[in-house]
Amino acid sequence: MTDLLLSDPSTLARDEGYWQRIAAQYDVEPGPINLEYGYFGRMTRHAGATYQQHIDAINRCNSLPLRQHFDDIGSVEIRNAAAELLNVPHASVALTQSASASLQTLIRNYNRLQAGDQVLVSDLDYDSVANAMRWLARQRGAEVVELSHPHPVTYDNLMQSYREAFARNPRLKLMPLTHVTHRTGLVMPIREIAALAREHGIDVVLDGAHALGQMEFDLEALGIEFAGYNLQKWIGAPLSLGLTYIAPARIGDIDPDMADSRFALDDVRSRAPYGTPNVPAWLTLPTVFAEHKAIGGAAVKGARLSYLRDLWVSQARDIEGIEVLVPDDPRLYCGITSFRFTRHADQAAMVQRLLNEYNLFTVGREGSACGPCIRVTPGFTTTPAEVQQLVDALRQLSR
Ligand SMILES: Cc1ncc(COP(=O)(O)O)c(C=O)c1O
Known part of the structure; x- marks a missing residue:
């Protein structure tokens, strides 16, 4: 709470100590790095236990x-x-x-x-x-x-x-x-x-x-x-x-x-x-x-997710063979952003390669008029080091 009182959302978004303490509130199964929090954001351990008590x-x-x-x-x-x-x-x-x-x-x-x-x-x-x-x-x-x-x-x-x-x-x-x-x-x-x-x-x-x-x-x-x-x-x-x-x-x-x-x-x-x-x-x-309030509400959650998104997007924009589909206009983006491999036709196959070869879990999305893409959604346990692993994988797979 002291962190919250002292910091504005964009400062808190970069405060890894703060996010390590938040991440410690969640149980996370070992396995692939989850960059698909868009399906289900995850309950904290306490929320899960409270739910179980009510059941x-x-x-x-x-x-x-x-x-x-x-x-x-x-x-x-x-x-x-x-x-x-x-x-x-x-x-x-x-x-x-x-x-x-x-x-x-x-x-x-x-x-x-x-x-x-x-x-x-x-x-x-x-x-x-x-x-x-x-x-x-x-x-x-x-x-x-x-x-x-x-x-x-x-x-x-x-x-x-x-x-x-x-x-x-x-x-x-x-x-x-x-x-x-x-x-x-x-x-x-x-x-x-x-x-x-x-x-x-x-x-x-x-x-x-x-x-x-x-x-x-x-x-x-x-x-x-x-x-x-x-x-x-x-x-x-x-x-x-x-x-x-x-x-x-x-x-x-x-x-x-x-x-x-x-x-x-x-x-x-x-x-x-x-x-x-x-x-x-x-x-x-x-x-x-x-x-939700204690973490800082939507202002702090959104700032953290956008910060993690900016970490990978700012590097991915310079990788030949990667097209990021959402602009950096602050009116038009949040923590979720999709991209595609421009030198590979089958984006679903690339989702599979990200998982099999780089241990990174993302999701393929179809249906946009501009064509299939791969969606990346960090969460509150995601670290900058995990995001960097995505960038490294994109560098290698984009060739
Ligand atoms: C944009 C959008 N609308 C609606 C839904 C449906 O939400 P729910 O699964 O809660 O019905 C989703 C679910 O992912 C969504 O992404």
């Missing part, structure tokens, strides 16, 4: 605490804590089991789309989110407009591509917007795109899966009224937890869940898919939120 307690005590405390009181307290994490009114947040559950519900139950309208999906959106948009368009007789992002991408050509897409397609009504794309790690200028969308009467559903916990943001200031998040990536929660955000003034534009009759029509919790939640995971959230 055991619920199993021992069975339905009594669920019915007498959790359903009416405990779940509301935890939901409120989640809203405080997002810095939004309690009544605008519902807990769900994943970002996918949140986003699919927002899309499926969006009730303003009509026959003849258009929806926009892009090559950088998450597949299931884009598929949900296509599904909605089919159901309502709307048209799907597919947008490919410019490459190489800059702030200006990105904004221009949205400006042109909105101008070319005056019937657009709805679009997903991915805060941090899982394909390349590109960070979208959310506030600017959302403002442009609003000028054109287009509603935005924000996919914040990779943003929460590593980026600081204010949803109201961003102009976002619908959003879905998960908590297992950068918040450090157990798997199986997500959040739905609906701005209170827009609750009527998302229908309640088809199966729900527990909550009032204007209660955001009726917009979460019905089902018994993973109660022990929910009960672990206060511990996880306290840990």
